Amino acid sequence: MAYSWNEQETLAILEELVTTPSPSGYTMQVMKKIEKYFDQIQVPYITTNKGGVIATIKGQDDERHRLLTAHVDTLGAMVKEIKPSGRLKLSLVGGFKFNAIEGENCLIHTSTGAAISGTILLHQTTVHVYRDSGTAERTADNMEVRLDMKCDSAEQVRAQGIEVGDFISFDPRFTKTESGFVKSRHLDDKASTALVLELAKHFSGSDTLPHTTHFYISNNEEIGYGGNSNIPAKTEEYIAVDMGAIGDGQASDEYTVSICAKDSSGPYHYGLTRHLIALAKKQDIDYKVDIYPYYGSDASAAIGAGADVKHALFGPGIEASHAYERTHVDSLKATAELLHAYASSPIGS
Template sequence: MSTYPNINETKELIKQLVSIPSPSGYTSKVIQFVEEYLHELNVETKHNRKGGLIATLPGTNNDEHRMLTAHVDTLGAMVKEVKSNGRLRLDLIGGFRYNAIEGEYCEIHTSKGDVITGTILMHQTSVHVYKDAGDAKRNQTNMEVRIDAKVESAEEIRKLGIEVGDFVSFDPRVQETDNGFIKSRHLDDKASVGILLQLIKRVKEEDITLPYTTHFLISNNEEIGYGGNSNITQETVEYLAVDMGAMGDGQSTDEYTVSICVKDASGPYHYELRKHLVNIAEIKGIDYKLDIYPYYGSDASAAIRAGHDIIHGLIGPGIDSSHAMERTHETSLINTEKLLYHYLKSDLISY
């Protein structure tokens, strides 16, 4: 039996994932990475037309299925305007604020496949020139990309191959500390993807036959609201989204436990499935927190909105400073993986 959990391997996998640019709409490279990882484990996969990836592990019961999902798409941006001053105006992809990316290094991905680096800055950055450098609004009008090239006009920018609609990704700045923290952009939701991949690897290595055929959807449009709302088999009874737990004032979630969401902006998650997950955690000695995420939606809530007749739930590692410079601790990753491992081996709830 493999050492459980192999947290160092999980963290290395997460660091690899966050280092692959994948803003929503530009996810083929990270999907390819995941697919190659699964093929090395001899796991059956298929693509959906939206570009997501579905892996399937056969179970004893093929009449009733489970589905777990995590998303590889991240926050990012797109070139909105090629400006006459030799800089770029951005349009944001996903729900975050411009102040969260001020001063960030970025990459512009041209349609020809070239990558050009830059920095996201306020137009009024220099305090030696602009009196309102600290007070001006951080918004689409004032923020721009300074390109790492000698360009002083829109024409010179276009000669580099940059055009409206090119994707812009942010430097993740991933770091691991000696005391167990991992901090990076895009832990939402690549931390969960890493956990699911490690979970699949463990099931394969231990030659576990799951009680139910189980699908793993690696979705690629969650940040824009519809990643996990399709490709759910008629046989699927339970659908569990694995996504970050949101931290802040009034929240129970922390960086050391698995967060079990009871409600978010879409409404309550399935009560009986929530109780089932709590029961597993208590029996197996898994540290968990129940929580409500007030401004949040998941692939599971998107699936419900799409009309699927499923039992839906949401769990995940606690992530500090969501949609900005995020951080979690290895104990949260461990607790999340443990809960998922025992959940996969459990019976379906009654319905």
């Protein structure tokens, strides 16, 4: 089946995903949108007890399966404490630093369904009052949420329905520049999720997949256990479609697809990784091979949970991961092309 990546449609899906709050542990709304998408393209799916969605398109070979996963949960926070001043202390959800969210607008999601806005700030932000506003360490003790409501006591905050344990999501600030850059929080891993959904749409209603293929949208990856269970028994190959890490000493960039040979969990499957590289070379897809030093994926989590699969990882290069992230449409396109090339190839080729 001829393949032409639909940039406009992918970016529309991506924008909808990143503007739907979904910190790990609070992903109900975004998962409903994932289910709706698979309903629209008429691809059957199951929903796991953990809330993940596994859609399946039957292939010409229904005995040897492969699985593609991307995660739609994101970084976030929870209310740790309501301070006497009416401001909130935070407990972080996911692996990032407080400096990455300083000055960011946010929403507090109450148990009643309300979303109350605020801003995450250092307590000593006012330079006209605090001498250490520039030097104070950004920690859980001195970072807080300033609520957009009239309140100067914990009682007033609680009267609005806010309590300890409520989830906090961050403003994604999604934008696409004329030069082709996409800037937003949560491109990790909603950029890959949009690409996987587009691939499923491309193959829906066809009989061209060489193998039955599962599209696993997980919702707990940022806290370590997104796609480590419910793997269909006939699955031989497990691909995590997740971000490429960019920085000093890294090969990955914002313009190519990044193929990970090793991360903090250890090497990925040699044969499957070489297969991806061979496909990229054969199809003239711009790619880089890289090692991510402080990284884990749903594929490595599946291996850690005892899954007997060949595992690999690739995805778009994402600059400033776990902060205000950026990639380029060239990287999204290269990832989409490698996804199609892989899904169209026979296992063991």
